[in-house]
Amino acid sequence: MSQLDRVAHHSAGDSRLERLRKKPESEREQAIAELIDGMARPQAERLVRSAARTGSEALTAEDAEDVLATVSLRLLTKLRAVAASADEPIERLEEYVTTLTVNTINDHFRRRFPQRTRLKNRLRYTLTRDARLSLWTAGGQLVCGLSRWRGRTAATETPASRDDVTERRLRDRGRPAEALIAYFEHCGAPRRFETVVDLMSVLWHVTDAPAPAAAPAVELAAETTSESRRLLADLWREIVQLPPMQRKALLLNLRHAETSHALDLFVLTGVASHDAIAATLEMARATLESVWSELPFDDIRIAGLLGVTRQQVINLRKSARERLTRRLSRKKVM
Amino acid sequence: MTGENELLDRETRALIASLGEPVEHLDFDAHLAPYADGTLGPAEREIVESHIEDCALCRDELDDLRRHARGAVATRPQWRTMAAAASLAAAVIATVVWTASHTTPPAPVPAPATSAPVRPPETIAYADPEWTRLVQQSLDTSRLPSPEIPPPASGSEVILRGVTPDGSPNGGKLAPSGVVVESTRPTLTWPATRGAAYAVTVLSGRQEIARSGSLTEPRWTVDRDLPRGGTIFWQVEVSKGGTSSLLPSLPTPPPAFRVLGLREHDDLVLARNRHPNDALLLAVLSARYGLTAESRSYLKQIAPSGDPRVRQLVQKAQDLP
Numbered sequence: 001m002s003q004l005d006r007v008a009h010h011s012a013g014d015s016r017l018e019r020l021r022k023k024p025e026s027e028r029e030q031a032i033a034e035l036i037d038g039m040a041r042p043q044a045e046r047l048v049r050s051a052a053r054t055g056s057e058a059l060t061a062e063d064a065e066d067v068l069a070t071v072s073l074r075l076l077t078k079l080r081a082v083a084a085s086a087d088e089p090i091e092r093l094e095e096y097v098t099t100l101t102v103n104t105i106n107d108h109f110r111r112r113f114p115q116r117t118r119l120k121n122r123l124r125y126t127l128t129r130d131a132r133l134s135l136w137t138a139g140g141q142l143v144c145g146l147s148r149w150r151g152r153t154a155a156t157e158t159p160a161s162r163d164d165v166t167e168r169r170l171r172d173r174g175r176p177a178e179a180l181i182a183y184f185e186h187c188g189a190p191r192r193f194e195t196v197v198d199l200m201s202v203l204w205h206v207t208d209a210p211a212p213a214a215a216p217a218v219e220l221a222a223e224t225t226s227e228s229r230r231l232l233a234d235l236w237r238e239i240v241q242l243p244p245m246q247r248k249a250l251l252l253n254l255r256h257a258e259t260s261h262a263l264d265l266f267v268l269t270g271v272a273s274h275d276a277i278a279a280t281l282e283m284a285r286a287t288l289e290s291v292w293s294e295l296p297f298d299d300i301r302i303a304g305l306l307g308v309t310r311q312q313v314i315n316l317r318k319s320a321r322e323r324l325t326r327r328l329s330r331k332k333v334m
Numbered sequence: 335m336t337g338e339n340e341l342l343d344r345e346t347r348a349l350i351a352s353l354g355e356p357v358e359h360l361d362f363d364a365h366l367a368p369y370a371d372g373t374l375g376p377a378e379r380e381i382v383e384s385h386i387e388d389c390a391l392c393r394d395e396l397d398d399l400r401r402h403a404r405g406a407v408a409t410r411p412q413w414r415t416m417a418a419a420a421s422l423a424a425a426v427i428a429t430v431v432w433t434a435s436h437t438t439p440p441a442p443v444p445a446p447a448t449s450a451p452v453r454p455p456e457t458i459a460y461a462d463p464e465w466t467r468l469v470q471q472s473l474d475t476s477r478l479p480s481p482e483i484p485p486p487a488s489g490s491e492v493i494l495r496g497v498t499p500d501g502s503p504n505g506g507k508l509a510p511s512g513v514v515v516e517s518t519r520p521t522l523t524w525p526a527t528r529g530a531a532y533a534v535t536v537l538s539g540r541q542e543i544a545r546s547g548s549l550t551e552p553r554w555t556v557d558r559d560l561p562r563g564g565t566i567f568w569q570v571e572v573s574k575g576g577t578s579s580l581l582p583s584l585p586t587p588p589p590a591f592r593v594l595g596l597r598e599h600d601d602l603v604l605a606r607n608r609h610p611n612d613a614l615l616l617a618v619l620s621a622r623y624g625l626t627a628e629s630r631s632y633l634k635q636i637a638p639s640g641d642p643r644v645r646q647l648v649q650k651a652q653d654l655p
Contacts, residue, residue: 228346308376308377
């Protein structure tokens, strides 16, 4: 489970969001805007200012604005979904905003410095999979070193000059574990993970080309009052193309404020027949008819049908929604 | 707008708004690393593979990490994962079982000049523990693995009746159908009709994703990359003498095939690069990923082996229709 899921999917919800959900639809957008401008954005701004780093990764003013715009847009999308469905609580809004902002900053760096990101992934993988090495948190920092040092804080003194043998081992990027062990044995103490990444990026000549133009933020389509059926048809086409478990996790739980379950909407508009829905759910038509009045299913029931855990159902549905958001945004549906 | 349309409109917009989810990239600990380890469960694997269809950033990171993971397994003396421990245990068990059932060790497998060599089973140990497991299992059961994901159920082939063939090489069949193909630009063939023109439509779900121009030969190589992992349907419009008809005609369902998924494709490419002469491994992996014809082709390349399990595996596979 990702960090954002852990923050979002606790039992009770944040009381401000409970109040938001109870508001009439006509007042929700205003309430969402007030939450974002009054609480979320100032908090995200503080985090972005403190996240400016020296060395290889640094946030320019333009980067910072890009990150804040992305956080606002992502939060807007999430709050709209929370307001529309009682099934998506956020327990602590401030913590959610913190995690969302940190993730957005990290995503920004992943786009800006892809080679460095890959190097970090490889080093993290080696540090967490080789029994001789370890990666841990100490003193609020990510620290790494030999396994027997686990739990210690990072040393800050500059290590002595390296001899030829150590230097050769360090520069051998084909044997990353041995290179790391050579470095730690030379230092005699754990180091900050970022320090190790900086060193290895120099020794192994890992550089990033000048950053490409940032991808435009996902635009939300202007709502139209005359294309409902086309929107639903586009949505149905994308749902049908979802991988099977995501498709079922989404459809069997799809609910709507004004109708008992949203599958009715597809049938009423003629976008999808009962046969098509049954085929999409890989279910016999007779079976679908027998459970139609029991829809939407709760996650425990869906978990039983799919042979997975409840949390996996939530993750599958989240992944399905992300994919629908990406694809329908390109078509200016969402 | 009538009241009913207003309600429909409002409900539609609200439904679409409720589906919005902030798009995030894959998480290193929850997704990337365990996928590279091969320890991700089917639900999470579906999530990852669905995400990387659209996200080049995560796809590139995952590809890089998988290459790193395979290289790390090959060179590391100590390995923490359960996969490596299982591989070691499997090798030990294989040695014990073999020793218990044989009184004398087998003669070393000769390496014929023109055929692919096969290593004696007790020394089979690939860098990828999953490869080791699959090959060991195939030898133990004398059976190639079943496809991880079955090919689409449109029948093993769509054979037309009542259509006038014109010496077509595929004997009246539409191909590919009911199979997995490796290429994202496969060649489609169908029975010829003398003097006809053809137009091919390729669909994914209900969406048209490729269309040929007017053709005079009963074959077409798709001119754009089809999505990996997806099930593809296709049909041919045959025009002659001012009339046109569809192949296959109703009620025969259209032929369907699946394009090999990204993960499976990467795995096969890696295996071919690392073990280009290991026909047994390539046959096993091809079978696992649904490439039945390719699997049989690799089996034919295996030289006569002193290992009875290899002989039995090859024999049984050749006996199948």
